[in-house]
Amino acid sequence: DQQVKQNSPSLSVQEGRISILNCDYTNSMFDYFLWYKKYPAEGPTFLISISSIKDKNEDGRFTVFLNKSAKHLSLHIVPSQPGDSAVYFCAASDRGSTLGRLYFGRGTQLTVWP
Amino acid sequence: DVKVTQSSRYLVKRTGEKVFLECVQDMDHENMFWYRQDPGLGLRLIYFSYDVKMKEKGDIPEGYSVSREKKERFSLILESASTNQTSMYLCASSPPRVLYNQPQHFGDGTRLSIL
Numbered sequence: 001d002q003q004v005k006q007n008s009p010s011l012s013v014q015e016g017r018i019s020i021l022n023c024d025y026t027n028s029m030f031d032y033f034l035w036y037k038k039y040p041a042e043g044p045t046f047l048i049s050i051s052s053i054k055d056k057n058e059d060g061r062f063t064v065f066l067n068k069s070a071k072h073l074s075l076h077i078v079p080s081q082p083g084d085s086a087v088y089f090c091a092a093s094d095r096g097s098t099l100g101r102l103y104f105g106r107g108t109q110l111t112v113w114p
Numbered sequence: 115d116v117k118v119t120q121s122s123r124y125l126v127k128r129t130g131e132k133v134f135l136e137c138v139q140d141m142d143h144e145n146m147f148w149y150r151q152d153p154g155l156g157l158r159l160i161y162f163s164y165d166v167k168m169k170e171k172g173d174i175p176e177g178y179s180v181s182r183e184k185k186e187r188f189s190l191i192l193e194s195a196s197t198n199q200t201s202m203y204l205c206a207s208s209p210p211r212v213l214y215n216q217p218q219h220f221g222d223g224t225r226l227s228i229l
Contacts, residue, residue, distance in 0.1 A: 009154070034217055036220075041123075041222075041225070042222055043204055043221050044220045045220070049215065049217060089156060099164050099210075100164075101159060102218060104149075106155060
């Protein structure tokens with residue numbers, strides 16, 4: 001059973017507007033959350049992360065919000081650019097594990113059109 | 115910058131062959147991981163290793179084995195390749211979680227086709 005869910009397989013946004021990618025999780029032991037971006041034929045690259053002691057983390061155009069009570073996080077990209085078109089994966093880590101494995105969602109394909 | 119290098123970008127093998135995928139990282143990371151990525155299924159963990167000669171099964175270990183004889187190198191082995199193992203294979207590494215929250219760093223992947 002998937003512990004990290006990205007329920008939208010795709011999202012299409014006009015250049016300059018905000019992109020909001022969503023992620024839900026079921027395991028209350030998760031305490032560290034990450035977003036990765038992946039272009040075709042390349043490996044995923046780390047984008048931004050957030051610890052469960054925070055509810056927001058910002059890095060340039062990218063902001064991640066965490067709602068622990070709802071077990072929900074979101075990635076906001078403002079303003080969106082055509083180069084942001086990629087698959088975005090949400091991932092989570094379990095505080096009970098010392099081994100550092102991540103649990104990934106299935107990804108959301110973001111398309112930013114001019 | 116962390117560098118994770120996978121030995122092949124593209125590989126074509128035949129059903130029944132034994133296939134080796136190699137991964138090397140240059141950051142002295144304790145943890146190394148093998149995933150496969152399939153459309154609509156995201157990244158699925160096959161095996162991971164937290165130290166030399168140590169390994170743990172991930173979510174889909176059937177049909178695979180791994181080897182970690184040196185800290186920097188982690189090999190994925192398809193014992194007898196089958197067509198349903200055609201996929202993109204991704205290797206990653208990270209420091210141990212107990213030290214601090216750190217992301218995993220990925221290689222560029224190996225696109226493996228089994229004919």
